[in-house]
Ligand code: ADP
């Protein structure tokens with residue numbers, strides 16, 4: 001299991017077809033990348049998988065079920081979406097503790113994930129004063145909180161310095177090596193080539209092409 005399956009997934013906002021009849025499966029043990037320009041529908045697809053939006057038609061399933069019907073969802077799927085959207089008045093520790101409490105996750109795990117992302121030293125500071133890179137790390141800590149088998153990262157290198165970029169790349173590779181399902185979105189081919197095993201190229205909500213990195217680099 002540990003798969004994300006999209007079946008004719010479609011999302012329309014007014015006249016915009018943000019996601020247009022997308023069907024594919026994201027397999028465990030790999031980093032799968034959504035590559036495409038801004039507006040291609042990458043974020044919307046992730047939001048639909050997380051049940052933050054409802055499809056116009058089709059479905060997005062996690063382990064065979066819609067996200068909103070999963071028991072203990074954060075133990076199954078973790079996501080870094082819009083890191084900038086974190087409520088700024090809370091400390092990093094409090095933000096994660098609230099998420100842990102609503103998801104039946106022990107407080108010990110909060111300290112663990114803060115350590116994993118390198119934020120232990122600033123855990124008692126308010127998130128409002130955090131740089132974008134620190135917010136990205138906090139978002140990653142939230143994604144890891146439930147020790148999920150499926151992880152999604154939307155533009156995870158935004159705001160990170162070169163050390164941070166290497167760190168998140170190594171993290172995604174090691175999560176996949178542990179057999180987890182990792183879905184990454186980026187508009188940067190260079191980033192994809194270094195991180196993903198398989199690339200799904202998106203444009204205007206559609207799947208344009210799908211290939212392994214080896215296929216892309218030998219065929220084109
Ligand atoms: P990407 O993540 O690839 O940059 P998005 O999924 O954010 O693409 O956007 C896909 C398209 O859907 C864009 O044209 C965007 O303007 C539109 N869109 C996304 N979210 C909304 C929304 N909540 N309301 C209206 N249009 C939206």
Ligand code: ADP
Pocket residue numbers: 073074077078079080098099102103139142143
């Ligand atoms: P709000 O601030 O709108 O109340 P929360 O941040 O408390 O939202 O999250 C509500 C629910 O959304 C969580 O209980 C969890 O199921 C899901 N959720 C939040 N953050 C994540 C994440 N990083 N990964 C996966 N699921 C998440």
